[in-house]
Amino acid sequence: MHPRKVADSTVRRLAIYLRFLEEFADQGADTVSSGALAQRAGTTSAQVRKDLSFFGSFGKRGLGYDVPALGARLRQILGLTRRYRVLLVGAGRLAGALAQYAGFAARGFDVVAVVDRDPAKIGTCWGALRVDDVDRLEKIVVAERVEIAILVTPAEPAQQLADRLVATGITAILNFAPVQLQVPGVVEVKNVNLAVELETLSYALQHREEN
Amino acid sequence: MHPRKVADSTVRRLAIYLRFLEEFADQGADTVSSGALAQRAGTTSAQVRKDLSFFGSFGKRGLGYDVPALGARLRQILGLTRRYRVLLVGAGRLAGALAQYAGFAARGFDVVAVVDRDPAKIGTCWGALRVDDVDRLEKIVVAERVEIAILVTPAEPAQQLADRLVATGITAILNFAPVQLQVPGVVEVKNVNLAVELETLSYALQHREEN
DNA sequence: CGCGGCTCGTGAAACATTTCACAAATGCAC
DNA sequence: GTGCATTTGTGAAATGTTTCACGAGCCGCG
Numbered sequence: 001m002h003p004r005k006v007a008d009s010t011v012r013r014l015a016i017y018l019r020f021l022e023e024f025a026d027q028g029a030d031t032v033s034s035g036a037l038a039q040r041a042g043t044t045s046a047q048v049r050k051d052l053s054f055f056g057s058f059g060k061r062g063l064g065y066d067v068p069a070l071g072a073r074l075r076q077i078l079g080l081t082r083r084y085r086v087l088l089v090g091a092g093r094l095a096g097a098l099a100q101y102a103g104f105a106a107r108g109f110d111v112v113a114v115v116d117r118d119p120a121k122i123g124t125c126w127g128a129l130r131v132d133d134v135d136r137l138e139k140i141v142v143a144e145r146v147e148i149a150i151l152v153t154p155a156e157p158a159q160q161l162a163d164r165l166v167a168t169g170i171t172a173i174l175n176f177a178p179v180q181l182q183v184p185g186v187v188e189v190k191n192v193n194l195a196v197e198l199e200t201l202s203y204a205l206q207h208r209e210e211n
Numbered sequence: 212m213h214p215r216k217v218a219d220s221t222v223r224r225l226a227i228y229l230r231f232l233e234e235f236a237d238q239g240a241d242t243v244s245s246g247a248l249a250q251r252a253g254t255t256s257a258q259v260r261k262d263l264s265f266f267g268s269f270g271k272r273g274l275g276y277d278v279p280a281l282g283a284r285l286r287q288i289l290g291l292t293r294r295y296r297v298l299l300v301g302a303g304r305l306a307g308a309l310a311q312y313a314g315f316a317a318r319g320f321d322v323v324a325v326v327d328r329d330p331a332k333i334g335t336c337w338g339a340l341r342v343d344d345v346d347r348l349e350k351i352v353v354a355e356r357v358e359i360a361i362l363v364t365p366a367e368p369a370q371q372l373a374d375r376l377v378a379t380g381i382t383a384i385l386n387f388a389p390v391q392l393q394v395p396g397v398v399e400v401k402n403v404n405l406a407v408e409l410e411t412l413s414y415a416l417q418h419r420e421e422n
Numbered sequence: 423c424g425c426g427g428c429t430c431g432t433g434a435a436a437c438a439t440t441t442c443a444c445a446a447a448t449g450c451a452c
Numbered sequence: 453g454t455g456c457a458t459t460t461g462t463g464a465a466a467t468g469t470t471t472c473a474c475g476a477g478c479c480g481c482g
Contacts, residue, residue, distance in 0.1 A: 007469065008411065015410040019389055033429065042391035045429090046471060053431060061430040062478035078410050079417025093308035100304055103389070103406040108413075148412060171419075172412045178230055178314070180253035188415040190408050195314040197401050198297075199226040199289050200219065201359060201383045202319075204399040206290025208382075218439065244459065256459085257441060264461060272460040273448035 003054050010051045011078070016041045017048065018074040025067050033064035083108040085145055087170075089161055090152035091116035091124075091131045094176065098150060099126055112144045117157070134161075141168040148172040155179045214265050221262045222289070227252045228259065229285040236278050244275035294319040296356055298381075300372055301363035302327035302335075302342045305387065309361060310337055323355045328368070345372075352379040359383040366390045 020040040024032050034045040034052075041048070052058060052070075055077050059065045075081050086104070088095045091114050098104065099111045115134040116122060122133050132140055140146065149165045151158055151173055158177035165173060172188045175181055181189050231251040235243050245256040245263075252259070263269060263281075266288050270276045286292050297320050299306045309315065310322045326345040327333060333344050343351055351357065360376045362369055362384055369388035376384060383399045386392055392400050 079413040097304035
């Protein structure tokens, strides 16, 4: 049911399909074809069917997929049938945006704590959250039963903070710092680098204009 | 010199190499080997050499690469020898974080205007910027000579805003809205979906625990 | 019931990317 | 100058991903 190795690109698409399935469900549709999903997600019907086929066969030939059933199955595959407790490391503007981002909570990711090094930020409140001292990071991870850390700091302190997070037993990090974190193999790291996205746009513009 | 088609994954790595080259330059290193770059970037020396080989041969056998020269060459390849004028569409918290993000300005991306639909936000100031009415979007694009738009809105208005941006002649969009934008082929779109990143982490956790 | 129009599931083919492996250069020591 | 330790650049092989093509199943209709 869960194959050994599924490509990251496939998993990302599954998450996208889920988003559009929920949209279809809101519109009252009860079945959807691979072609319809593909069009919304910007891919092909064959790709949709192949992606799903890694995990089983959920459709009815001639009909398509049952919208609520496939949605439930995708949530199960992606591990979204439960909620996760998330710690924000860094209390800058981006952290603030993430803390309030409804898209996280809607998907089961609850920000339960925020830490920072800056005394001017420590003690300030963000909605129901209070920014805590980064010195208390280890205690907070344990007390709040944190499962996922989001690293939203400058490059310099990122590796050391990652080491401390790993030492507490955290095994999932979403890293916004522009460094390649060195962590043990059991720890899952996803990197997001916003500047790189703009730079690839710049490359595309540059290259198109030269043709 | 600029080959027909270079993989997106290669371009992203070039941007990452550039970041570490600048770090090496700050430390006063004047040459760097593919292996040293690879270690920092989390890849292999062969990958680094292959990536660079698409654009020419910049190294000296036995020695490595000249740090400032390779940096300059990467900036040229990525189109970062000039500055870009960027418009933020949407004035939420994420937009605020992006507007202030030093990493953009450092790379040549200047946010020159912000628009929103919410009357409560229009007229408020963000540093030197004043939030403008989205109704004036077309005028602003022309007056400010905007080249890149960053779409930071909910899903619903995103497609319509993209249509308006495309109509003004904008050919590069960084899209944070969770929709697949339909645009003409000449328009470059990069999608960033923060919830999807967390969901792929969730998948990894889920899957690991089942093994 | 049998037929026709859909749509899925999936092996095989096509295509893309990464890794390998090694010749060719380079600098340094002596 | 010669030999040695390095490190690049690059075809070829290996691996990974997407697309194709088609058999098989399902529904509705007469």
